[in-house]
Amino acid sequence: MTANLGHDELLTFDALMADTGRDMADALGCARDYLTATPRAGLLASVGQTIDAIPPAQFPDKRWFQRSYGRSVTDKPDDLLAGHQLFYITEQRRLFLDCTAGHYQMTWGYDHPQLREVLLDGIQRGIVWDNHSNVPAAPVKRLAARLIELANPGADLARLQADDSKLNTVLLGVATGTAACAAAMKITLKHYAGEKANEGAPVFVTLDGNYHGTDLFAQRLRGMWPEYFTNVEIVMVQPNDGRQLEQVFDQYGQRVAGFWAEPIMMNREAIVVEPWYLQLARSLCDQTGALMTLDEIQTGFWFPELLYMNRCGVEPDCLVLGKGLTAGFHPLAAVVYRGRLDTLQQYDAISTNGNAALAAYLGLGCIALVQGEAEHIGQVGEHYHERMTELAADFPDLLVEARGEGHMSGLKFRQVEDALGFHRCAVERGLWLRVHAYHEGHSTVLTKFALPLDIEVADFAVTAMRQLLEQRPWQ
Numbered sequence: 001m002t003a004n005l006g007h008d009e010l011l012t013f014d015a016l017m018a019d020t021g022r023d024m025a026d027a028l029g030c031a032r033d034y035l036t037a038t039p040r041a042g043l044l045a046s047v048g049q050t051i052d053a054i055p056p057a058q059f060p061d062k063r064w065f066q067r068s069y070g071r072s073v074t075d076k077p078d079d080l081l082a083g084h085q086l087f088y089i090t091e092q093r094r095l096f097l098d099c100t101a102g103h104y105q106m107t108w109g110y111d112h113p114q115l116r117e118v119l120l121d122g123i124q125r126g127i128v129w130d131n132h133s134n135v136p137a138a139p140v141k142r143l144a145a146r147l148i149e150l151a152n153p154g155a156d157l158a159r160l161q162a163d164d165s166k167l168n169t170v171l172l173g174v175a176t177g178t179a180a181c182a183a184a185m186k187i188t189l190k191h192y193a194g195e196k197a198n199e200g201a202p203v204f205v206t207l208d209g210n211y212h213g214t215d216l217f218a219q220r221l222r223g224m225w226p227e228y229f230t231n232v233e234i235v236m237v238q239p240n241d242g243r244q245l246e247q248v249f250d251q252y253g254q255r256v257a258g259f260w261a262e263p264i265m266m267n268r269e270a271i272v273v274e275p276w277y278l279q280l281a282r283s284l285c286d287q288t289g290a291l292m293t294l295d296e297i298q299t300g301f302w303f304p305e306l307l308y309m310n311r312c313g314v315e316p317d318c319l320v321l322g323k324g325l326t327a328g329f330h331p332l333a334a335v336v337y338r339g340r341l342d343t344l345q346q347y348d349a350i351s352t353n354g355n356a357a358l359a360a361y362l363g364l365g366c367i368a369l370v371q372g373e374a375e376h377i378g379q380v381g382e383h384y385h386e387r388m389t390e391l392a393a394d395f396p397d398l399l400v401e402a403r404g405e406g407h408m409s410g411l412k413f414r415q416v417e418d419a420l421g422f423h424r425c426a427v428e429r430g431l432w433l434r435v436h437a438y439h440e441g442h443s444t445v446l447t448k449f450a451l452p453l454d455i456e457v458a459d460f461a462v463t464a465m466r467q468l469l470e471q472r473p474w475q
């Protein structure tokens with residue numbers, strides 16, 4: 001029995017949420033009940049509307065946030081109140097269809113009933129939330145084993161463990177994708193220092209428009225902070241330009257330390273990096289002794305094959321996973337890499353709260369669900385992409401094409417103003433989607449639906465987008 005420490009009154013919802021608590025608890029409860037009790041058709045019919053069944057309430061504002069996160073919003077904040085699967089309700093009681101799975105990380109949407117059961121079951125069984133990484137709990141070790149199995153489908157695991165040339169090592173002690181990417185960058189630099197130190201400054205070949213996290217070096221890979229880095233060269237190439245890639249490898253030869261790619265560039269207008277291009281990069285890396293890293297922080301756990309590397313038939317030297325791995329519960333990330341590259345020391349790449357057993361247990365549940373639903377995920381993803389492709393073909397004056405694959409898609413507009421206007425009107429309509437329009441030439445509306453997407457919701461979303469393209473209310 002837990003001792004009652006006598007602090008019960010300090011730990012109520014009302015007390016924790018300060019003055020806004022009571023109102024907010026009611027609003028939250030009603031929003032959750034509305035989302036869980038309303039049939040799917042009713043939810044779709046109400047997308048974009050204010051839900052009067054939920055009482056208005058006061059909410060904390062963002063006055064202490066940094067400016068780029070909405071510090072100026074002090075009156076009537078309208079942030080997220082409650083979510084369920086693909087839908088969420090804002091503090092001002094508007095219902096949204098979330099077309100981007102949160103921030104591309106909620107693999108199964110909000111509060112997936114079976115994953116919630118997995119979580120509660122894990123807590124009941126005594127799985128800890130986090131602990132020291134020197135004594136990893138069973139779910140963390142089990143998750144490491146599952147990631148190795150996924151990266152080596154059908155392999156004989158006993159032989160795999162002894163084979164240092166294979167993807168048989170996992171770094172799991174990192175909380176975010178950025179930290180996992182940084183680890184893979186350090187592995188690449190260490191490998192270069194060990195094998196090619198006499199060649200001169202290492203060269204990282206990256207794709208123009210890449211995004212491998214918010215760390216300093218990751219940002220250097222996309223062109224930022226050049227004045228602070230010496231003795232390393234970044235060469236950016238255009239995705240799917242095989243000739244340019246060959247020229248770059250020809251020019252820098254042994255100096256190429258690493259090639260980095262995100263298979264579907266969700267940070268650059270959903271450009272699909274074609275399998276043949278990734279295969280070419282693989283063979284150029286082999287010829288020059290460079291390491292190839294696939295950043296699957298976006299693509300991982302979003303396709304029937306679970307890992308995109310298995311879809312495109314390319315085995316990288318380092319595979320980076322994050323986001324969808326734990327379905328948005330507690331961020332965990334991982335690098336799966338060849339045993340011979342196991343050169344980092346424990347504290348070279350670690351998040352001290354990245355050994356989260358409960359999150360790892362949820363990650364195992366997420367993987368099991370993707371495997372169990374693989375056929376459905378494949379069918380719905382294909383259907384959605386086909387419908388988006390038709391949409392692009394039907395409005396050639398506005399749209400160049402539909403990009404992406406499966407649940408991840410981009411609608412490339414001809415004019416940035418139209419992309420921005422469409423985005424604004426779609427959000428007003430209740431479709432929460434994103435737009436890439438902040439770099440010159442970018443004009444793409446992005447979606448990445450969570451995996452509970454079905455044909456009915458996919459068709460609803462495409463129809464709503466079609467109506468906007470017909471009516472063009474922003475023009």
Ligand SMILES: Cc1ncc(COP(=O)(O)O)c(C=O)c1O
Pocket residue numbers: 176177178179181211212213214262266267295296297298322323331
């Ligand atoms: C491709 C890719 N790499 C790396 C990251 C960084 O991951 P995190 O935000 O978990 O640090 C992201 C995040 O959006 C990403 O999309």
